[in-house]
Amino acid sequence: YRVLLLNGPNLNLLGTREPHIYGSETLDQVEHRLREHAEAIGITLDCRQSNGEHQLIDWVHEARTSHVDFILINPGAFTHTSIALRDALAGVAIPFIEVHLSNIHAREEFRRHSFLADIANGVICGLGAQGYDFALQAAKQHLSKQ
Numbered sequence: 178y179r180v181l182l183l184n185g186p187n188l189n190l191l192g193t194r195e196p197h198i199y200g201s202e203t204l205d206q207v208e209h210r211l212r213e214h215a216e217a218i219g220i221t222l223d224c225r226q227s228n229g230e231h232q233l234i235d236w237v238h239e240a241r242t243s244h245v246d247f248i249l250i251n252p253g254a255f256t257h258t259s260i261a262l263r264d265a266l267a268g269v270a271i272p273f274i275e276v277h278l279s280n281i282h283a284r285e286e287f288r289r290h291s292f293l294a295d296i297a298n299g300v301i302c303g304l305g306a307q308g309y310d311f312a313l314q315a316a317k318q319h320l321s322k323q
């Protein structure tokens with residue numbers, strides 16, 4: 178199976194960015210661990226991060242042509258703003274899980290709404306970087322059942 182992990186704006190700063198909220202693991206460390214986890218369960222994981230909405234949308238489009246089976250996405254602040262990213266995910270019709278490190282429901286009011294959540298297979302938030310592992314496991318289960 179092919180799974181694409183997308184991380185949105187500012188997630189390149191993981192490890193140094195508000196570590197009390199987002200943890201001290203860097204994105205490199207998280208991606209490395211996840212790639213190993215993926216390999217162990219028979220998944221090829223492609224990890225990408227961009228600060229740009231345009232780039233993320235292009236990668237979602239590309240996922241369809243490259244036959245990606247499942248997408249894991251932490252859209253960062255685009256979660257709360259981007260109808261375009263929502264349309265891209267709906268457009269390619271690839272199942273996806275939305276992941277947030279922090280509990281977006283326990284923070285500022287403006288983080289409570291997601292433009293993606295209602296079309297996602299599921300949403301994981303508030304469990305830190307472990308959330309990506311849970312999402313990967315859920316993706317594997319979803320794909321095995323098909």
Ligand code: DQA
Nearest residue numbers: 187251253254277278279288
């Ligand atoms: C985030 C939550 C968003 O509200 C925020 O803008 C981020 C990170 C998270 O992983 O907790 O950049 O997606």
